Amino acid sequence: RIDGQRLWHSLMNLADIGATPKGGNCRLALTEEDRLGRELVSSWFRDAGLTIDVDQMGNIFARRAGSHNDLPPVATGSHLDTQPTGGRFDGCYGVLAGLEVMRVLNDLSITTEAPLEVVIWTNEEGCRFVPVMMGSGVHAGVIPLETALAAKDRNGDTVADSLERIGYSGDILMGSKTFGAYIESHIEQGPVLEAEGIAVGAVTGSLGLRWFDVVVTGQEAHAGPTPMPYRRDALKRAAELIGDILALADPYQPHGRVTCGEFDLYPNSRNVIPGRVTFSVDIRHLENETLEQMEHALRDICSKHHEPGKVTVELQDVQRVPPTPFNSDLVDLIRASSDGLGIPYRDIETGAGHDAVFISRVAPTAMIFVPCEDGISHNESENATPEDLEAGANVLLHTMLRKAGI
Amino acid sequence: RIDGQRLWHSLMNLADIGATPKGGNCRLALTEEDRLGRELVSSWFRDAGLTIDVDQMGNIFARRAGSHNDLPPVATGSHLDTQPTGGRFDGCYGVLAGLEVMRVLNDLSITTEAPLEVVIWTNEEGCRFVPVMMGSGVHAGVIPLETALAAKDRNGDTVADSLERIGYSGDILMGSKTFGAYIESHIEQGPVLEAEGIAVGAVTGSLGLRWFDVVVTGQEAHAGPTPMPYRRDALKRAAELIGDILALADPYQPHGRVTCGEFDLYPNSRNVIPGRVTFSVDIRHLENETLEQMEHALRDICSKHHEPGKVTVELQDVQRVPPTPFNSDLVDLIRASSDGLGIPYRDIETGAGHDAVFISRVAPTAMIFVPCEDGISHNESENATPEDLEAGANVLLHTMLRKAGI
Ligand SMILES: NC(=O)NCCC(=O)O
Numbered sequence: 010r011i012d013g014q015r016l017w018h019s020l021m022n023l024a025d026i027g028a029t030p031k032g033g034n035c036r037l038a039l040t041e042e043d044r045l046g047r048e049l050v051s052s053w054f055r056d057a058g059l060t061i062d063v064d065q066m067g068n069i070f071a072r073r074a075g076s077h078n079d080l081p082p083v084a085t086g087s088h089l090d091t092q093p094t095g096g097r098f099d100g101c102y103g104v105l106a107g108l109e110v111m112r113v114l115n116d117l118s119i120t121t122e123a124p125l126e127v128v129i130w131t132n133e134e135g136c137r138f139v140p141v142m143m144g145s146g147v148h149a150g151v152i153p154l155e156t157a158l159a160a161k162d163r164n165g166d167t168v169a170d171s172l173e174r175i176g177y178s179g180d181i182l183m184g185s186k187t188f189g190a191y192i193e194s195h196i197e198q199g200p201v202l203e204a205e206g207i208a209v210g211a212v213t214g215s216l217g218l219r220w221f222d223v224v225v226t227g228q229e230a231h232a233g234p235t236p237m238p239y240r241r242d243a244l245k246r247a248a249e250l251i252g253d254i255l256a257l258a259d260p261y262q263p264h265g266r267v268t269c270g271e272f273d274l275y276p277n278s279r280n281v282i283p284g285r286v287t288f289s290v291d292i293r294h295l296e297n298e299t300l301e302q303m304e305h306a307l308r309d310i311c312s313k314h315h316e317p318g319k320v321t322v323e324l325q326d327v328q329r330v331p332p333t334p335f336n337s338d339l340v341d342l343i344r345a346s347s348d349g350l351g352i353p354y355r356d357i358e359t360g361a362g363h364d365a366v367f368i369s370r371v372a373p374t375a376m377i378f379v380p381c382e383d384g385i386s387h388n389e390s391e392n393a394t395p396e397d398l399e400a401g402a403n404v405l406l407h408t409m410l411r412k413a414g415i
Numbered sequence: 416r417i418d419g420q421r422l423w424h425s426l427m428n429l430a431d432i433g434a435t436p437k438g439g440n441c442r443l444a445l446t447e448e449d450r451l452g453r454e455l456v457s458s459w460f461r462d463a464g465l466t467i468d469v470d471q472m473g474n475i476f477a478r479r480a481g482s483h484n485d486l487p488p489v490a491t492g493s494h495l496d497t498q499p500t501g502g503r504f505d506g507c508y509g510v511l512a513g514l515e516v517m518r519v520l521n522d523l524s525i526t527t528e529a530p531l532e533v534v535i536w537t538n539e540e541g542c543r544f545v546p547v548m549m550g551s552g553v554h555a556g557v558i559p560l561e562t563a564l565a566a567k568d569r570n571g572d573t574v575a576d577s578l579e580r581i582g583y584s585g586d587i588l589m590g591s592k593t594f595g596a597y598i599e600s601h602i603e604q605g606p607v608l609e610a611e612g613i614a615v616g617a618v619t620g621s622l623g624l625r626w627f628d629v630v631v632t633g634q635e636a637h638a639g640p641t642p643m644p645y646r647r648d649a650l651k652r653a654a655e656l657i658g659d660i661l662a663l664a665d666p667y668q669p670h671g672r673v674t675c676g677e678f679d680l681y682p683n684s685r686n687v688i689p690g691r692v693t694f695s696v697d698i699r700h701l702e703n704e705t706l707e708q709m710e711h712a713l714r715d716i717c718s719k720h721h722e723p724g725k726v727t728v729e730l731q732d733v734q735r736v737p738p739t740p741f742n743s744d745l746v747d748l749i750r751a752s753s754d755g756l757g758i759p760y761r762d763i764e765t766g767a768g769h770d771a772v773f774i775s776r777v778a779p780t781a782m783i784f785v786p787c788e789d790g791i792s793h794n795e796s797e798n799a800t801p802e803d804l805e806a807g808a809n810v811l812l813h814t815m816l817r818k819a820g821i
């Protein structure tokens with residue numbers, strides 16, 4: 010059984026790195042804070058006797074040998090990077106629950122048949138660098154290595170340069186690591202488990218997502234003397250677009266989601282009519298067909314508001330991840346482990362993307378969810394109870410043991 | 416008569432400092448570019464034999480002695496700072512037309528009775544530091560010196576520190592300079608003069624303006640798992656607000672103007688529901704009563720969208736400038752000078768704020784407008800013809816001579 014206190018203390022120690030005033034974390038991918046987080050957790054890996062490899066994407070693999078080391082490892086893990094106003098559990102829980110599994114097996118001197126691995130994936134959040142779930146995406150062959158390394162943040166800094174700078178451009182070639190199975194634990198980031206008072210979710214699959222940028226171009230002009238009918242106000246048009254775009258989820262409830270999270274206005278001066286607005290669109294749904302309909306509706310909205318010579322609207326593709334079912338045998342094993350431990354569980358889908366979504370393309374994959382307070386995530390106030398985190402980690406321990414064999 | 420070529424060349428030389436790719440200028444107030452602009456024009460002032468004073472706000476006064484130096488000077492001038500995507504004429508024309516007046520009088524060895532002054536006012540644009548028209552506002556006693564010096568830009572840099580850094584924290588005490596009259600020439604920044612083919616506008620007064628910030632606060636949450644009805648999306652509410660606020664000008668056409676020019680979204684991440692939006696509102700009208708009605712309507716809109724516990728809306732006062740009539744005798748003198756020169760003119764109001772608006776509180780004040788291409792200003796493509804600029808400067812010359820006496 011997991012040591013819930015030890016797990017909690019590790020989470021809280023890690024949360025000191027990049028701590029924010031409101032009790033959250035800002036450890037953006039491949040920044041100095043990310044480096045410090047990686048160093049701390051790697052030192053814990055070494056203390057637990059794990060051997061560490063780093064691949065070309067900066068993904069970190071910490072391995073515990075088994076008795077049959079020719080078997081592919083049974084892996085777990087998640088990410089350490091956070092949102093700008095992120096919480097203490099998103100990602101970190103999956104990595105540190107994996108570490109806790111290793112520590113418990115050490116305490117009990119258990120050797121599994123297949124080796125075990127805990128993985129830290131690079132840039133899962135996708136807020137500093139797009140594509141999202143980058144390290145796992147490159148590992149799974151979904152995202153070309155060159156595309157990932159060339160990705161730029163808002164200041165023009167690349168992934169390749171950032172990896173070098175923090176010392177995590179590793180020498181393990183992409184594609185040389187394979188898993189027998191991958192089981193990721195994570196906070197739910199939604200309200201379902203908490204509302205139903207259930208400690209564990211057996212995640213059956215994930216919503217698909219489509220990401221876009223919308224560029225609205227008008228003309229800068231003076232806020233004072235320019236008569237209203239002469240104006241080519243990019244913000245006015247953007248406001249209309251955002252109203253229409255957010256309403257696009259209405260016909261597809263309860264599973265349809267639309268978010269505009271990034272917004273940039275140019276030249277951003279109080280007495281200048283805005284000349285250009287760029288904003289992001291994030292569309293999610295469980296069914297690909299519905300995603301397709303939602304994208305069509307988005308394109309219609311953009312066309313409707315596109316007025317050449319006055320204010321133009323351009324829609325740019327950013328990323329697409331299809332809805333992804335997880336491995337049903339592995340989901341069954343999670344259900345059985347929960348039953349075996351007497352921990353109440355329910356099936357659930359994830360509305361968030363996870364590294365597991367990409368890993369599922371190259372290995373049998375599933376996820377274990379635990380509740381988080383008020384369903385709030387991507388927020389400094391993100392919270393979870395030590396008891397739920399412990400329960401989820403116990404299900405992880407038993408599922409990994411069943412899969413790896415002892 | 417003005418040397419139109421010399422005036423044009425000075426304008427183009429100055430426009431090399433802070434030149435932007437699209438042919439405009441970025442010389443934000445109290446930046447290194449602003450310093451370079453001030454140094455260049457000051458060197459021209461010295462070459463023209465003018466004596467230079469700098470006051471505590473960094474306002475520069477370049478004086479040409481008269482035959483009766485106990486008379487208060489007849490002044491002209493404007494500003495050298497620009498918008499982030501500003502043009503080559505807004506402000507610079509007023510300063511360099513003043514310089515050209517001095518040069519012509521030197522060429523002709525004319526000494527006026529009253530001394531003449533050309534003034535460069537600090538931070539007229541108000542885009543880096545609020546209040547707008549800051550240097551002239553402090554000079555006129557409308558803005559307290561301490562308020563101005565303490566104003567901060569988006570990075571927290573103060574006016575006081577910036578003045579020190581560029582070496583323009585002068586020793587002339589505020590209030591120690593007075594004018595017998597102030598006549599500012601400027602491009603119209605609107606479409607009227609060009610549309611009617613008239614070279615000169617005799618500006619009778621300015622629209623009033625009221626500036627506000629609107630702060631919309633919701634809650635950050637994850638773009639994926641958060642169901643639509645749970646969301647407290649600050650951007651959704653801001654988009655509704657902006658639609659309503661811009662429409663607020665509709666009943667007050669053709670003189671009502673509403674602009675939202677600054678917009679800041681937090682935390683600005685693609686997969687986070689926005690937790691906070693701050694945007695600016697700029698309201699203008701010719702009549703104070705109507706401004707009052709527009710502000711009431713703005714407050715109603717904000718109240719209507721304010722929903723405690725879900726998404727809150729807060730309206731903050733930023734600045735108010737009442738509609739300002741100019742000195743009718745001085746406007747008459749501008750009309751008479753135009754007539755005398757055979758230059759067609761019409762009366763006009765200014766929709767933009769100008770240093771003249773504040774100076775009019777402490778000296779007889781008026782303005783001379785010249786057309787600008789398509790009425791476009793606060794835009795890199797801002798343009799004006801050498802002929803119109805020359806005509807305006809000739810009217811300035813003759814108005815100053817009439818006022819100062821020879
Ligand atoms: N789990 C998580 O927060 N992933 C970020 C990617 C996304 O779903 O937007």
Ligand SMILES: NC(=O)NCCC(=O)O
Nearest residue numbers: 233280539540547767768
């Ligand atoms: N003339 C000019 O562009 N002034 C800026 C102040 C304003 O009117 O917004």
